Amino acid sequence: MFSMTEHGRSVARGITFALGVAALLLSVGTGTACSKPAGNAPQAAVPSDPVTVVRSADVEKMLGGARGKVVVVNLWATWCKPCVEEMPYLARFYREYRPKNVAFFAFSVDAPDDEAVVRRFHKEQDLPFPVYIVDERDPDALGKAIQTELSGAVPVTIFYDRSGAPRHVREGAIDYAELSRQVDALI
Amino acid sequence: MQKEAMRIGMAVGIFALLGLACWYLGFAGVPKASAAVELGAEMPNFALKDVNGKEHTLEQYRGKVVVLDFCSHECPWSRGADPHLAALVKEYADKGVVFLGIDSHHQTTTEAIKKYAEEKGLTHPILKDVNNEYADAVGAKVTPEIFVIDKEGKLRYHGAFDNRTKPEEKGSEFYIKMAIDAVLAGKDPDPQQVKAWGCTIKRVSK
Numbered sequence: 001m002f003s004m005t006e007h008g009r010s011v012a013r014g015i016t017f018a019l020g021v022a023a024l025l026l027s028v029g030t031g032t033a034c035s036k037p038a039g040n041a042p043q044a045a046v047p048s049d050p051v052t053v054v055r056s057a058d059v060e061k062m063l064g065g066a067r068g069k070v071v072v073v074n075l076w077a078t079w080c081k082p083c084v085e086e087m088p089y090l091a092r093f094y095r096e097y098r099p100k101n102v103a104f105f106a107f108s109v110d111a112p113d114d115e116a117v118v119r120r121f122h123k124e125q126d127l128p129f130p131v132y133i134v135d136e137r138d139p140d141a142l143g144k145a146i147q148t149e150l151s152g153a154v155p156v157t158i159f160y161d162r163s164g165a166p167r168h169v170r171e172g173a174i175d176y177a178e179l180s181r182q183v184d185a186l187i
Numbered sequence: 188m189q190k191e192a193m194r195i196g197m198a199v200g201i202f203a204l205l206g207l208a209c210w211y212l213g214f215a216g217v218p219k220a221s222a223a224v225e226l227g228a229e230m231p232n233f234a235l236k237d238v239n240g241k242e243h244t245l246e247q248y249r250g251k252v253v254v255l256d257f258c259s260h261e262c263p264w265s266r267g268a269d270p271h272l273a274a275l276v277k278e279y280a281d282k283g284v285v286f287l288g289i290d291s292h293h294q295t296t297t298e299a300i301k302k303y304a305e306e307k308g309l310t311h312p313i314l315k316d317v318n319n320e321y322a323d324a325v326g327a328k329v330t331p332e333i334f335v336i337d338k339e340g341k342l343r344y345h346g347a348f349d350n351r352t353k354p355e356e357k358g359s360e361f362y363i364k365m366a367i368d369a370v371l372a373g374k375d376p377d378p379q380q381v382k383a384w385g386c387t388i389k390r391v392s393k
Binding site: 077079080081082109111113114137138139140150151152153154155156171172 | 263386388
């Protein structure tokens, strides 16, 4: 329908060139202004240990590694009653949605030296997913890593689309119906 | 001509990329927390009843330093801070500092709060914030969440009780006490705002 003029072809070549240069810069990781990992960053290896202590920077890498999948993040703690109450829903959700290419991360804000408490809880609840204790006392620092403004209240569950953009934040207890409804809308 | 076109193309490409980067790094589509009262701004008034049915307003305490503690006897962090709060209430009893607990949880009853306060020997009034209206007005989200208000009714400190990492162990930085001392001395607290992990204020659906 259109016949591209020489001018148009040059514009297109310019765009391609600029994008190419930028992609190269990103891929070699020289874009230091952007702390976020590129979309093709390797996913952090899932440890065989069900409970691991991580930092906010690790959390950011884990989410970056899951790009391309719908991602659900749950912040919780063993001392938090509604968090404990929603665990069976999260377990069911994980079992049913993992085969559907949905990534789920449970980040505990328990004190890192309470690892034994978290470990015991994980075993008692027979949780099917690994738990990461985030060694971070500042909700704003973790909030930056997960691209969500946090009040500090737990539980909170955040839903991300395949591009890694947060699409829904649920503060307070969640049930299976809401988990599946939110994720189904993003799949 | 061709060079110029190439330049235009490059500019368009770079702008497109910058736009994409901003969108990618941004907080697109995420609801922000409801606006809290700005530091230094006047705190909204309230008229709330304590667990004995006595009404308190913020205005009635004008001329005194007021400490508001959004609390919940169901929250381990709030419960854990209560003995340390009770000690502060005693310590500042004759220094013109008023301590008020505010329970905004929709499912807690005044009877249950009263029973808890008696058991724990809490002597400061605990007010029931029906339908979490005052929590909404000041943007309180977490328990415990502290607001230190100066004698003119202005907010001077907002946030964590202290920097504890476990519900029942006192932290090394006693933010609430530091703020009270600073305000009594006519100075700005340092820090003035601290976020911390805690329990959700369970609100009514509106």
